[in-house]
Structure formats: structure tokens, C-alpha cells
Amino acid sequence: MGQEDKKVYILDTNVLLHEPLAIYSFQEHDVIIPMTVLEELDHIKDRRKDVSRDARIAIRAIDDALRDATPEEIAEGVRLEKPGDESLSGHLSIYPDHALPEKSGFLPAVENDNRIINTALYLQNEKDPLMVVLVTKDINMRLKAKGAGMQHVEDYRTDQLISDVSLMSKGFRQLDHEFWAEVGECESFQEGRDTFHVIDEAILPDAFPNEYIIDTGEQFAARVVTKGDGKVTLHDLGRERILGRQAWGVQPKNVYQAMALDALLDPSLDLVVLTGPAGCGKTLLALAAALELVVEKGIYSKVIVTRNTPEIAESIGFLPGTEEEKMAPWLAAVTDTLEVLHRHDESPDGSMEYIMDKANIQFKSVNFMRGRSIQNALVLLDECQNLTASQLKTIITRCGEGTKIVCSGNLAQIDSNYLTPVTSGLTYIAERFKNFEGSAHVYLNGVVRSRLASFAEEQL
Incomplete structure (x- = not known):
């Protein structure tokens, strides 16, 4: 030069x-x-x-x-x-x-x-x-x-992998035609109850591991398993089957929630990234899946809930009580979700206390995650849109054997002075881990919280 x-x-x-x-x-x-x-x-x-x-x-x-x-x-x-x-x-x-x-x-x-x-x-x-x-x-x-x-x-863009947030992968591919009309004949095989299809890579160019495939019909839904030698192997999930799955009494309201729940309930996935607008069900699905995997299936021994709180390092020490009690104001979204999951119980307060103990739910500050090695736990990291790539790296590298981490956030609600949707750590890991076979990303399209929330998301 x-x-x-x-x-x-x-x-x-x-x-x-x-x-x-x-x-x-x-x-x-x-x-x-x-x-x-x-x-x-x-x-x-x-x-x-x-x-x-x-x-x-x-x-x-x-x-x-x-x-x-x-x-x-x-x-x-x-x-x-x-x-x-x-x-x-x-x-x-x-x-x-x-x-x-x-x-x-x-x-x-x-x-x-x-x-x-x-x-x-x-x-x-x-x-x-x-x-x-x-x-x-x-x-x-x-x-x-x-x-x-x-x-x-x-701007400093070394850690920026895409030039516009519209180019960010949604984690699924919605075909504008019926899948089988394009495929015709293909090789299929069974493994236990699961059906797999091997198709030509030209039908799904640029497919990546754990990308979900849905079409205009009401039947087909699949997930990419492997890709290589000009072939793509799909796990046939069946639209009706994944829409019928439940976790802790929660059933998906649309196919996007169904794909997210499929990823959340799969222990072979170590990282699940959930993005989408406010009210699309990110926190509800993550917490319901966590309770299902910890309490019902016993796959993990505890649930660690944490989130980014920009002012927490300065103000947490002045709040009374234990770390969990100090964290309560910032984790109200999670406790509110727990209340929703148990609102029909005979004694909701008693149910919440029982579940908090049974699932060993721990509220932790992001600050105190450094230096730890988290084993056999399911980590729910909320509000990730306000974290940088290096901050998320610090947290993800804490995860040891048998640990699954769920990162969720809404890129339209960034509070940081220096982050944008394309430079957010949430965008960075969604793109960086796209080709990692142990991760999945799902953008939850559509607001299901209420018709008021849906109208506000579209019109305001």
C-alpha cells in the first residue's frame, strides 16, 4: 500500500x-x-x-x-x-x-x-x-x-456484520409458494418418529443450520438439519404438530411462536435468539419453556434470569435486601409473566413461591455474571438489544457444560446512546451464530399481547 x-x-x-x-x-x-x-x-x-x-x-x-x-x-x-x-x-x-x-x-x-x-x-x-x-x-x-x-x-463498525437491519436474518424462510410444488420427488427417511427429507440445495440456496422453512400452505413446516455436497437435509416438523405443542400450559398462537417454542424446547440447541416487537411473546415463551425443561423434564437444574440494566451498577447497592430483591424492579417483566402463567391457580401467590423454589429461579445482575462458570442451567437474558457484542460475549462465554442460553430483545427499543439496530450485540450474535449448528434464531412476527398493543406497534 x-x-x-x-x-x-x-x-x-x-x-x-x-x-x-x-x-x-x-x-x-x-x-x-x-x-x-x-x-x-x-x-x-x-x-x-x-x-x-x-x-x-x-x-x-x-x-x-x-x-x-x-x-x-x-x-x-x-x-x-x-x-x-x-x-x-x-x-x-x-x-x-x-x-x-x-x-x-x-x-x-x-x-x-x-x-x-x-x-x-x-x-x-x-x-x-x-x-x-x-x-x-x-x-x-x-x-x-x-x-x-x-x-x-x-461510526465504529468493525463489529457490524450487516449494513441495514432489514438484511438481518429472521431465522426462518417463508416461501411464496407451496413447498412440495417446487420440490417434487425427494429422498425421505425415518428416525424413530421423526421424518427427514433430503432435497437439492438449489431449492433452498444459502440455507443455514436450524433455519426454519414454512410455505404458503397450512401444512408444511421444517427445520434445516445439515447442508453439504449440494444437498440440504430437513427435519419435517409439520405445521399442525408444532402449533399443537405446549410448554407449561402455553400453546403457540401463531406459526412464529411455534417455531420459537420448538427451538426453546430442543436441548440440543445451546443458544436461542428471540427477536421481535413488544408483545410478540418472547419473554412468555422463554419462561414457559424454562419451567417445562427444568421442572417437568428435569433437563436443567436451575433457571438464571438476568437482563441489561444500564444504571444498575450505580444504583443497585443502595437498594435494600438480597441480590434477588435488589433486581426485582428490573425483572418485573419476568415476575409479571410468572403471574400470567399461574393466574388461574387456586392460590396464585402460593403457586409462584412454589415454582420459584421448585425451578430454582435465580435473578442475577449482568455485572455479577463475570468470572462465573454456569453449569447445567437455563439462562434467560432479556433486553439484549442494549448490550454490545463484547458484553454479550462475556456472558455467553460464562456458559459451561449442559447450559442453554436464551437471548431476547426488541431492536426497536434500544436505550443506549451509542447503539443502533445494526450495531447492537443482539444483531451481532444473531448473525455471527447463524451457521453454528448449536444455535437458532427466530423473529416472532406479529403482536399477540392485545389488539391495543398490536395497533400501537403498527401505527405509533
Whole structure:
């Protein structure tokens, strides 16, 4: 690559909090970190919020890269080296943005964001004709930078696998014709009560393991088992059969819920991702399946319920009671669902206490999942749309032998300032695990909570 093709990337603080090792993500290009970013990381690293851990990791990564360098070398740029990554040949430098000269056109240096933007503007002029790019996950900062004259401003998209959320796999394929009209004859075989069909891969191009197949008819429903040698093997589920399945008294209201319940009740699947609008039944189905698998079938020994709570690390310690009691306000959706499942019992309160004990349901904070090894449990991770890919990786890698994890969320209800539907960790794992034979993803199409909720989802 010629010198004229090299780019210079200036990183905002939120990029390093989103991905602490982001300095290694720019291959042969140079990375500059303004001094203001280091100061912000320093202020964040001692907070009680979960983000402080990411700040400490980022600081250590920068220290490792610059440890043996002199001040002159740091100003000039130190070669980035990461074992096993031969494409990495860029340089890392720290820029003393506090020493920037006064210049017309710069933003008032009263805010840290403005100081970082001013650094980018200054370097854009200094390093011309090299392309200088400001990288930030803050949408408003990107707008301010462009308005101030920054030519190249980007979101950090290294962990983004799709360019638009409409391209995200739904986990199922809805054919616009009847399946057997397209297939004709094929090889079929039985294994116990289960029927399998082997069809030509051209009929289902780009099929992936555990993708569900439904058609315009009212009978056919199948799941992809294997793919290879130009053939796709399907497990014939039967639309009527999966719609008739139950878990803890809950029966699917549509074929999308039926596919989700099939994945939830299958112990061979270690990861199930459920997405869809509010009111489509994600939490209800996950909890009903959990009770069925733990209490009725005894496949798992406990249910661990957790969810992302952005403010929980700061405020949980000031709430009274045990960890479960502290978590109660954030897990009300789960306890509400338990009430729904037992509302017709003679003594609903007694039933809930009995089930909580029988199923060994534990409410845990995401913060306290780090460092654990979870064995023989069913983990329900709710509100995943607000987690980053690295946060979800931390939780999923806690799962040991005999553990199944269910990640659910609504990509239309992201509360994070720095996440969008395409950069959410929920989108990332749904796409990254698409070809893993131990996972399934189902988008629950349609709201079944109430006609009011359905109208609101469509019209508001």
C-alpha cells in the first residue's frame, strides 16, 4: 500500500468503551488518540458502573502498545503489533490536544467533544493530502464534526456484520409458494418418529443450520438439519404438530411462536435468539419453556434470569435486601409473566413461591455474571438489544457444560446512546451464530399481547 493510501483514524472515547481493543482494528492505517480521550478514560475507570471495566481494559491496551516507547516516539507514532495479525502495520500515537493553537473555525473548547473535534479538524489540515477520519459512536458528535468542516466522520463498525437491519436474518424462510410444488420427488427417511427429507440445495440456496422453512400452505413446516455436497437435509416438523405443542400450559398462537417454542424446547440447541416487537411473546415463551425443561423434564437444574440494566451498577447497592430483591424492579417483566402463567391457580401467590423454589429461579445482575462458570442451567437474558457484542460475549462465554442460553430483545427499543439496530450485540450474535449448528434464531412476527398493543406497534 502506498503512503497516499494510508488513512489516519482519530478515536473518540466511546469507541474504546464500546470495543476496548479498538486500536488493533484498523490494519495498516494509523490511529491517533487525543489526550482528552485518555483523561475521559481516567475519569471513567474508577466509577462503579460496568463501563469502568472497559475503560481499564482500553487503558491497559494502550499502555501495552506504548510501554517501551519514548515521548518522541509516542508523538511520532509507535508501530502496532498484535500476535497472529500480519495485516496490522499501522501506528499508534497520543496527540496533546490541549496545546492546539487558537484557530478560526474551531469550536469553543469548553466541552471534551469539541476538543476532540478540533483535534480532528487541525490534523485534517496538517496531514493533507492523507485522509483523516474521526471515529465516534455519538451520532450528535458526528453531526457537529461535519457541521464544523470535518470531511470524513464515521461510526465504529468493525463489529457490524450487516449494513441495514432489514438484511438481518429472521431465522426462518417463508416461501411464496407451496413447498412440495417446487420440490417434487425427494429422498425421505425415518428416525424413530421423526421424518427427514433430503432435497437439492438449489431449492433452498444459502440455507443455514436450524433455519426454519414454512410455505404458503397450512401444512408444511421444517427445520434445516445439515447442508453439504449440494444437498440440504430437513427435519419435517409439520405445521399442525408444532402449533399443537405446549410448554407449561402455553400453546403457540401463531406459526412464529411455534417455531420459537420448538427451538426453546430442543436441548440440543445451546443458544436461542428471540427477536421481535413488544408483545410478540418472547419473554412468555422463554419462561414457559424454562419451567417445562427444568421442572417437568428435569433437563436443567436451575433457571438464571438476568437482563441489561444500564444504571444498575450505580444504583443497585443502595437498594435494600438480597441480590434477588435488589433486581426485582428490573425483572418485573419476568415476575409479571410468572403471574400470567399461574393466574388461574387456586392460590396464585402460593403457586409462584412454589415454582420459584421448585425451578430454582435465580435473578442475577449482568455485572455479577463475570468470572462465573454456569453449569447445567437455563439462562434467560432479556433486553439484549442494549448490550454490545463484547458484553454479550462475556456472558455467553460464562456458559459451561449442559447450559442453554436464551437471548431476547426488541431492536426497536434500544436505550443506549451509542447503539443502533445494526450495531447492537443482539444483531451481532444473531448473525455471527447463524451457521453454528448449536444455535437458532427466530423473529416472532406479529403482536399477540392485545389488539391495543398490536395497533400501537403498527401505527405509533
